[in-house]
Amino acid sequence: MSAIIPYIDEPHPVTGVTNAKLGIWLFLASEVMLFGALFSTLITLRMSAPEWPHGYDELNVPLAALNTVILIFSSVTVVMSWASLKMKDLGKYKMYMALTCLCAVGFMVIKSIEYSSKFHHEHFPWTNNFFATYFVMTGLHGLHVVGGLIVNLYLLGPGSKMWHTQPERFTGRIEVAGLYWHFVDLVWIFLFPTLYLL
Amino acid sequence: MSGHESVEEMKKHVRGYWVIFFALLALTAVTVGISYIHLPILQAVLLAMFVATIKGSLVALYFMHLISEKQIIYSVLGLTVTFFVFLMAVPWFM
Numbered sequence: 689m690s691a692i693i694p695y696i697d698e699p700h701p702v703t704g705v706t707n708a709k710l711g712i713w714l715f716l717a718s719e720v721m722l723f724g725a726l727f728s729t730l731i732t733l734r735m736s737a738p739e740w741p742h743g744y745d746e747l748n749v750p751l752a753a754l755n756t757v758i759l760i761f762s763s764v765t766v767v768m769s770w771a772s773l774k775m776k777d778l779g780k781y782k783m784y785m786a787l788t789c790l791c792a793v794g795f796m797v798i799k800s801i802e803y804s805s806k807f808h809h810e811h812f813p814w815t816n817n818f819f820a821t822y823f824v825m826t827g828l829h830g831l832h833v834v835g836g837l838i839v840n841l842y843l844l845g846p847g848s849k850m851w852h853t854q855p856e857r858f859t860g861r862i863e864v865a866g867l868y869w870h871f872v873d874l875v876w877i878f879l880f881p882t883l884y885l886l
Numbered sequence: 887m888s889g890h891e892s893v894e895e896m897k898k899h900v901r902g903y904w905v906i907f908f909a910l911l912a913l914t915a916v917t918v919g920i921s922y923i924h925l926p927i928l929q930a931v932l933l934a935m936f937v938a939t940i941k942g943s944l945v946a947l948y949f950m951h952l953i954s955e956k957q958i959i960y961s962v963l964g965l966t967v968t969f970f971v972f973l974m975a976v977p978w979f980m
Contacts, residue, residue, distance in 0.1 A: 699956075704957070704958060704960065713959050713962050713963070714962060717962055719964065720966050721966070721973070724969075724974070725973060727973075727974070728973045728974060728976050728977060731974070732976065732977040735977055735980075736980070738970050742924075744921055749918065749921070753914065756914050757911065760907065760910045760914065761907070763907075763910075763949050764903055764906075764907040767949045768903065771896055771900050773897060774896050775897075776893075792891050867950055868948075870945055870949045871950075873940050873945060874945050876943065877941045878935075878938050880917070881921070881935070881937070882938075883920075885917065885920075885921035885934055885944060886921075886931055886934060
């Protein structure tokens with residue numbers, strides 16, 4: 689059992705889950721409301737607009753589809769990194785977590801290319817409501833990718849030392865970080881068709 | 887899911903993760919393919935959201951282990967879904 693924080697290695701007797709797991713799900717619930725509010729705003733703006741461009745006419749669908757594949761792959765690699773720790777294989781954990789981080793970097797590189805292209809064609813967040821919603825929603829999602837990348841890099845690097853002293857607690861951290869990462873993927877699964885394909 | 891599964895049990899889960907991955911890839915191809923048909927907007931939205939919901943459900947149920955989670959997590963998510971439905975209903979009352 690963790691010496692300082694209770695119910696981190698073992699489930700809480702009342703909730704049946706560790707405090708970390710309950711905490712991350714509560715946080716993800718708040719994130720659902722954050723992105724949900726933006727989706728709701730997009731729907732309101734689009735329904736009330738006299739005209740609204742199709743995403744496939746204004747945005748780069750092939751690049752975004754590639755980003756979708758990258759994020760889905762990163763979801764597999766992050767759950768594989770957790771599974772590797774459950775099977776007591778630190779080497780495989782590091783490989784899969786490194787792949788996850790690489791995918792995050794790849795996603796942001798492609799996003800930068802997309803944004804640069806938009807700016808080059810004089811499409812900015814203030815151009816019209818279509819681009820305002822596009823930049824705000826993909827921008828906020830991108831910030832979430834960067835935040836997750838920073839945490840995952842820590843868990844891959846200096847954070848992984850905890851495996852040698854408190855392996856259960858460390859495995860719990862990877863599970864929780866993975867849940868956040870899957871959420872980031874989930875948001876993009878809805879964002880991609882909503883912005884790019886409709 | 888953070889219980890003490892044996893290595894053999896974990897290997898079964900691992901096989902499952904890769905199956906889900908390929909299912910998600912296929913559904914992504916379906917999503918992009920549908921968009922090229924340029925359906926009327928209402929049908930396009932319904933179909934796109936239907937496919938996205940299936941994909942999201944696969945990620946939530948299997949990658950996020952929701953298929954075998956504890957009641958407290960289901961309760962938190964039940965509350966979340968209720969408020970989310972409220973949020974999505976707002977545009978129709980504006």
